[in-house]
Amino acid sequence: MDRTKGSARGGAVNTLGAAHAGLVSCTGCSLLSRPASAAYVGHCPRCGEALAWRRTHAVQRTWAFLIAAAILYVPANVLPVLTTNTLVSSQADTIMSGVIFLYETGSWPLALIVLVASVMIPLGKIAALAYVLVSVQGGSATSNRQRTRLYRIVEFIGRWSMLDVFVDTFVVALVQLAPLMSVDPGPGVVYFMAVVVLTMFAAQSFDPRLIWDAATMREGRTPPKRCAPPPLGARRLGTALRRRDRDGA
Amino acid sequence: MESVACRGCDLLQRIPPLPPGGKAQCGRCGQPLAVRHADPLDRPLALALTAAVALVVANVSPLMGLTVAGRDSTTTLAGGAYQMWVQGSEITAVIVAFCAVLAPAAYVALLISVLIMVRRPPAPAWVGVLMRWADHLRPWSMNEVLLLGMLVALTKIAQLATVIPGAGMYAVGALVLLLPAIASTFDAREVWRRIAWIEPKVPRAGVQ
Numbered sequence: 021m022d023r024t025k026g027s028a029r030g031g032a033v034n035t036l037g038a039a040h041a042g043l044v045s046c047t048g049c050s051l052l053s054r055p056a057s058a059a060y061v062g063h064c065p066r067c068g069e070a071l072a073w074r075r076t077h078a079v080q081r082t083w084a085f086l087i088a089a090a091i092l093y094v095p096a097n098v099l100p101v102l103t104t105n106t107l108v109s110s111q112a113d114t115i116m117s118g119v120i121f122l123y124e125t126g127s128w129p130l131a132l133i134v135l136v137a138s139v140m141i142p143l144g145k146i147a148a149l150a151y152v153l154v155s156v157q158g159g160s161a162t163s164n165r166q167r168t169r170l171y172r173i174v175e176f177i178g179r180w181s182m183l184d185v186f187v188d189t190f191v192v193a194l195v196q197l198a199p200l201m202s203v204d205p206g207p208g209v210v211y212f213m214a215v216v217v218l219t220m221f222a223a224q225s226f227d228p229r230l231i232w233d234a235a236t237m238r239e240g241r242t243p244p245k246r247c248a249p250p251p252l253g254a255r256r257l258g259t260a261l262r263r264r265d266r267d268g269a
Numbered sequence: 270m271e272s273v274a275c276r277g278c279d280l281l282q283r284i285p286p287l288p289p290g291g292k293a294q295c296g297r298c299g300q301p302l303a304v305r306h307a308d309p310l311d312r313p314l315a316l317a318l319t320a321a322v323a324l325v326v327a328n329v330s331p332l333m334g335l336t337v338a339g340r341d342s343t344t345t346l347a348g349g350a351y352q353m354w355v356q357g358s359e360i361t362a363v364i365v366a367f368c369a370v371l372a373p374a375a376y377v378a379l380l381i382s383v384l385i386m387v388r389r390p391p392a393p394a395w396v397g398v399l400m401r402w403a404d405h406l407r408p409w410s411m412n413e414v415l416l417l418g419m420l421v422a423l424t425k426i427a428q429l430a431t432v433i434p435g436a437g438m439y440a441v442g443a444l445v446l447l448l449p450a451i452a453s454t455f456d457a458r459e460v461w462r463r464i465a466w467i468e469p470k471v472p473r474a475g476v477q
Contacts, residue, residue, distance in 0.1 A: 038274030038281050045274035048401045049461045052281075066461065067397040103394055107449040118425075127424050133419060168277050169300045179411050184370060186418025188409075189365050191425055192356055193349035194342055194432075195337050201337070201429065205358040213364055220408065232278040232298070 030048035037229070037236050039073045046071060057077045059114050075097055082153055084223035091216045092147050096215050097139075099208035101188050106201045115139065137183040140210070145181075149226065151243060161235040168228050175223045181216040183211060272456075275300050309456035315383040316454065317400040320377045321446040327440035328370060329420060333423060337430035345437060346370050346415075361387070370411040373444065380451065381409035397464045407452075412444045 038045050044061055045054045048069035055061045061071040075081075100112035113121065116199050122131035148170050155167060187207050195203040271284050277300035284293050287305040294301050306312070327346060330362070334343035344352070346369050354362035368437050379399045386392040386399075 028288050036281050037279040040278055043281070043283055045276070045279065047276075048272055048404065049397065050276070051461070052274055052460070063467075066464070066466045067401060068394070068467040069401060080277070082354065106348070114276040122421075122425065125346055125428050130421050130424050133364070151362070164278070165298055168300075172277070172300075179408060180414055182414050183321055183413055183418050183421070184359065185365060186369070186415050187425065189349045189353050190323060190344065190419055190422035193352040194333065194426055195429070196342060197340050197350065200340070201346045205361060209361050211360055217364065224408070228277050228289075228298075229279040232280070 023112070034185055037232065039229075040236060044071050044073055045074070074233075075225060078225060078230060079153060079157060079229040081225040082149060082222045085218045085225060086146055086149055086153070089142070089218035092211045092214045093142060093146070096208055096212035097130065099211060100206035101184070101208040101212065102191060103204045103206050104195075104201070105204065107199060112206060115212065118184070118187075128215065134184060137180050141177055141181045142219060143183070143213050145174050145178060145223070149219070149222055152226070152231065156230045159234045164231050164235055167231050171226065171228050171231070173225070178220045178223055180218070181219070182213070185213050185216070273302055273413065275302060280440040281402060303458055304456060305452055305459075306456050308454070309459040310384060313451050313455045314381065316379045316447055316451045317377055317380045317384060320444060320451065321381060323440045323443040323447060324374055324377055327375075327437050327444060330440065331435035332419060332441070333435050334433045335426055335430045336433070359390045368409055369415050372406050373412055373448070376403055376410045376448075379406070380455070387460050389464040389467040392463055394465045394467045397461070397467065400460065400464070403421040410448065412441060412448055416441050416445050 042058075043054055045052055046064035046067060046069050048064060049067040051064055051066045053065060053071070055071065061073065063069065064071055091201045097115055100114050101118065104111045104113065115134075119131050119135045119138070122128075122134060151240060152167055152171055160167075188205060192203050192205050195201060272281060273284060274281055275295040275298060278298040280295060280297045282296065284303050287293060287303065289305055289307040290307050292301060293303045318387060329345070331343040331345055332349075334341055347366065350362045350366035350369070353359075353365060356466065379402055383392075383396055383399050383403065386396045416438075419438060423434065426432050
């Protein structure tokens with residue numbers, strides 16, 4: 021950040037989450053509004069987006085996309101993504117053998133890029149999101165900043181895994197010189213693309229605000245009664261609310 | 270002073286009046302909260318119109334061609350997706366066409382319409398709907414990944430045949446520079462301020 025250009029940190033009202041002040045922030049246009057009822061939050065009066073205290077079923081949805089992606093990751097790497105047919109031979113290539121081909125033909129920087137984009141980023145994304153999910157479900161209140169940053173990195177780099185799909189598309193589109201030589205897409209491409217799309221959906225359905233809810237609960241702050249938002253996915257908040265209602269606080 | 274809740278951690282904060290070129294970020298998690306540009310409407314519009322021209326070139330002219338043993342072939346963006354479809358990988362073809370052609374084109378078209386409509390505030394409420402669509406499309410518009418993918422494909426094929434980069438490739442390269450430039454000059458807060466509310470009668474929340 022360039023401080024000479026005059027930058028400012030937002031001054032905190034106090035360390036209060038909007039949901040705990042009975043305010044809900046629109047995911048579409050960032051407008052803060054105070055819903056009339058906690059149970060039915062309704063729509064944003066400015067842009068019409070459906071409002072929610074936290075993204076609906078964020079943890080469950082992210083897990084679902086993540087598990088599906090992890091399962092499809094196996095066929096994506098085992099099945100061939102390209103089949104090269106020449107007059108005399110036919111050769112099937114998986115993602116890994118494509119990387120090895122690039123390396124052996126002398127372009128190791130490209131081999132490294134493809135290896136990072138196609139193998140390490142999908143694996144890293146699945147591992148990172150699983151870690152964030154487990155820590156949120158366990159009610160961890162430490163290293164919130166780092167976990168938020170990890171989530172933001174996952175969200176940002178996810179699209180780069182599409183690299184191999186584009187590479188395969190253009191190799192297939194160009195090398196159509198039958199009977200001399202032709203390249204056909206293998207069944208692995210679809211699985212690989214599904215992994216990329218599913219991990220992108222997983223990152224988009226998670227709500228990073230859940231990371232910070234545990235810390236707010238730790239401070240013993242429960243939402244005021246008039247808003248009473250048990251955000252779906254944040255079980256601890258729900259438990260605290262029930263306890264508060266039961267104790268008649 | 271405007272109150273916002275951080276998108277990253279839900280912390281309630283007031284954004285102080287920012288000088289032109291100033292930025293505000295969340296004091297707790299570091300998420301960027303607001304930027305203020307000296308020229309929040311004209312500059313992104315100019316860049317978006319340039320991107321529209323580059324998009325047309327990128328989609329119409331050949332991306333690359335190859336020559337081997339006296340035969341040659343060229344491909345365009347849509348041609349790549351079409352070939353995938355013909356070769357029996359229909360789902361891949363659809364997603365590639367979406368990420369490489371449809372999403373960037375729709376994103377730029379939506380931005381241009383929004384930026385033109387908000388020049389005379391208040392813009393009608395449906396402009397807000399366009400804004401939300403543009404927001405949803407942004408992660409799926411993958412020009413920079415596409416460019417890198419084409420370069421890797423060229424290197425792979427270069428082992429087998431002579432490859433010729435086409436004009437479309439340079440247009441995609443221009444898009445790779447233009448789209449982040451639009452994103453960094455675009456001020457969503459300023460645009461939303463100029464759009465009429467869907468429910469104008471709702472009293473504004475206490476914290477404003």
